[in-house]
Amino acid sequence: MSRSNFASEELKSLIGRIERLNGEMDALKADVSEVYKQAKGTGFDVKIIREVVRLRKMDSAERSERESLIDLYLSALGDLADTPLGQHAIAKVK
Amino acid sequence: MSRSNFASEELKSLIGRIERLNGEMDALKADVSEVYKQAKGTGFDVKIIREVVRLRKMDSAERSERESLIDLYLSALGDLADTPLGQHAIAKVK
Amino acid sequence: MSRSNFASEELKSLIGRIERLNGEMDALKADVSEVYKQAKGTGFDVKIIREVVRLRKMDSAERSERESLIDLYLSALGDLADTPLGQHAIAKVK
Amino acid sequence: MSRSNFASEELKSLIGRIERLNGEMDALKADVSEVYKQAKGTGFDVKIIREVVRLRKMDSAERSERESLIDLYLSALGDLADTPLGQHAIAKVK
DNA sequence: GGTTTATCAGTTCCTC
DNA sequence: GAGGAACTGATAAACC
Numbered sequence: 001m002s003r004s005n006f007a008s009e010e011l012k013s014l015i016g017r018i019e020r021l022n023g024e025m026d027a028l029k030a031d032v033s034e035v036y037k038q039a040k041g042t043g044f045d046v047k048i049i050r051e052v053v054r055l056r057k058m059d060s061a062e063r064s065e066r067e068s069l070i071d072l073y074l075s076a077l078g079d080l081a082d083t084p085l086g087q088h089a090i091a092k093v094k
Numbered sequence: 095m096s097r098s099n100f101a102s103e104e105l106k107s108l109i110g111r112i113e114r115l116n117g118e119m120d121a122l123k124a125d126v127s128e129v130y131k132q133a134k135g136t137g138f139d140v141k142i143i144r145e146v147v148r149l150r151k152m153d154s155a156e157r158s159e160r161e162s163l164i165d166l167y168l169s170a171l172g173d174l175a176d177t178p179l180g181q182h183a184i185a186k187v188k
Numbered sequence: 189m190s191r192s193n194f195a196s197e198e199l200k201s202l203i204g205r206i207e208r209l210n211g212e213m214d215a216l217k218a219d220v221s222e223v224y225k226q227a228k229g230t231g232f233d234v235k236i237i238r239e240v241v242r243l244r245k246m247d248s249a250e251r252s253e254r255e256s257l258i259d260l261y262l263s264a265l266g267d268l269a270d271t272p273l274g275q276h277a278i279a280k281v282k
Numbered sequence: 283m284s285r286s287n288f289a290s291e292e293l294k295s296l297i298g299r300i301e302r303l304n305g306e307m308d309a310l311k312a313d314v315s316e317v318y319k320q321a322k323g324t325g326f327d328v329k330i331i332r333e334v335v336r337l338r339k340m341d342s343a344e345r346s347e348r349e350s351l352i353d354l355y356l357s358a359l360g361d362l363a364d365t366p367l368g369q370h371a372i373a374k375v376k
Numbered sequence: 377g378g379t380t381t382a383t384c385a386g387t388t389c390c391t392c
Numbered sequence: 393g394a395g396g397a398a399c400t401g402a403t404a405a406a407c408c
Contacts, residue, residue, distance in 0.1 A: 008264040011143075014133045015265060018147055021126045025119055032115050039108045047390085049105075053112055054399090123401095142257045144402075149258070150267065163236045164243070170290040171297060173244065199331075202321045206335055209314045213307055220303045227296045237293075238385075241300055311405095329407080336382090 040046050134140050149157060228234050243251060322328050 010136060011138065011261060011264045014129055014136075014138070015143065015147060015150075017129050018126055018143075019150070021122050021129070022147070025122050028115050028119050028122070032112055035108055035111050035115070042104060042108075044105065044108070049109065049112075050398090053109060053116070056109075056113070057116070139257055141403085142254070142261055145258055146261045146265070149262070150265070160236070163233055164239055167233075167236055167240045167293060168243070170293045171240070171244070198324060199326065202317055202324075202326070203331065203335060203338075205317050206314055206331075207338070209310050209317070210335070210339070213310050216303050216307050216310070220300055223296055223299050223303070230292060230296075232293065232296070235386085237297065237300075241297060241304075244297075244301070332382095332406095 036046050036049070039049055130140050130143070133143055152160070224234050224237070227237055246254070318328050318331070321331055
């Protein structure tokens with residue numbers, strides 16, 4: 001088998017896997033839609049449920065983002081420690 | 095159990111199912127990324143693979159409709175002759 | 189004026205300039221949206237126009253390189269015969 | 283001039299305007315980069331300035347988002363006003 | 377160069 | 393069903 005055919009097979013395999021995974025994701029999306037449909041049928045406000053899910057997902061992400069921001073500021077102050085301006089800034093923070 | 099508590103339990107269940115499904119989707123997304131990463135490592139052009147996957151999602155009617163329109167618009171701008179595709183379109187008109 | 193205040197003024201000026209430039213960019217974005225809206229109103233296919241603008245950004249070498257690769261990958265998957273482009277590629281090979 | 287040529291001219295004009303606006307945006311982007319470069323040269327921490335600009339931009343957006351979330355909840359309660367579950371929920375909020 | 381981040385286009389969902 | 397808003401996915405840019 002030529003090198004080209006080998007690459008061909010490899011590519012087929014890769015794209016096959018991607019398309020299979022995409023298919024599974026589509027199925028899951030349909031499942032989620034089904035749940036929302038059911039929620040709506042039970043009288044819940046779908047828009048608010050979506051918002052709740054969104055907020056719960058953001059929660060942990062946001063927490064780590066806040067911490068990394070604090071890290072950013074602290075490391076910047078650290079870098080400034082040997083400049084006059086930085087010493088002044090650090091003095092104000094302390 | 096009061097009506098309100100019943101609704102509470104129902105809501106918790108719905109949100110739980112949604113979040114579980116979302117989790118499964120995240121796992122699949124990670125799998126897809128993994129495949130793309132592997133494709134890149136094997137020397138394939140990831141951007142092109144994405145485009146190919148996208149094209150294969152369309153049926154062939156959609157695909158050629160899209161190509162024809164792009165040709166048409168490009169030709170209106172005088173860009174046609176620069177592309178092999180454009181020469182094809184010109185050939186069809188003659 | 190202290191060194192610190194000098195830095196403050198400098199910083200305010202820099203941020204002010206950045207924000208003014210960002211504001212101008214937002215205005216331009218709104219203008220572009222307006223043009224697309226108008227195009228849509230005149231019956232043009234906005235999605236195709238976006239694609240055309242994107243293609244025109246590439247030089248012709250890039251464009252044909254991209255097309256060739258897409259053809260190549262599609263042909264490896266056996267999709268070639270379905271597209272006009274593919275037939276063109278086949279013709280070149282013969 | 284044929285109808286087709288008219289459309290052609292229209293399309294040329296539209297795309298010309300889009301490309302001109304894109305060009306102006308590119309110039310502004312270069313200006314912003316220039317300011318950041320200057321900031322860096324003056325000893326400021328570019329990463330933090332970017333963060334500050336980002337936060338200031340988010341500020342007003344976030345405020346209106348928060349308000350719209352409140353609106354969402356209130357309107358949902360309004361819709362519930364004529365259901366037993368809703369009356370219970372409203373009673374708890376009051 | 378490669379990883380992460382920010383902007384941008386595309387899709388989907390909901391409203392009117 | 394058309395139009396707009398929200399969300400997701402892709403591209404482009406910045407920093408290391």
